[in-house]
Amino acid sequence: MRLMALMLQVLVVTGAGAALAAAGTGNPKDILAAQLRDQGYACDHPQSAEQDAKGSKPDEAVWVVQCENAKYRMRLVPDMAAKVERIDQ
Numbered sequence: 001m002r003l004m005a006l007m008l009q010v011l012v013v014t015g016a017g018a019a020l021a022a023a024g025t026g027n028p029k030d031i032l033a034a035q036l037r038d039q040g041y042a043c044d045h046p047q048s049a050e051q052d053a054k055g056s057k058p059d060e061a062v063w064v065v066q067c068e069n070a071k072y073r074m075r076l077v078p079d080m081a082a083k084v085e086r087i088d089q
Contacts, residue, residue, distance in 0.1 A: 032065045032074060035082055043067035
């Protein structure tokens with residue numbers, strides 16, 4: 001759990017989803033889907049995760065995660081639970 005929190009902080013601070021994948025620590029869609037599940041949202045089969053550059057701020061990364069059953073906008077803030085909203089399709 002601490003490793004996942006650290007990886008999400010790296011995503012927030014650097015916006016470097018590709019760096020995580022290159023480091024062999026996992027794919028951003030899988031990491032973000034795990035965070036969704038930890039917070040009680042259904043996302044067993046993530047399809048994609050894209051960072052929303054326009055919605056992101058220096059210490060507040062925004063990602064759109066497409067799961068098999070729903071689409072979510074996640075606002076990641078260091079040392080806090082992600083702010084999640086379901087996007088109607």
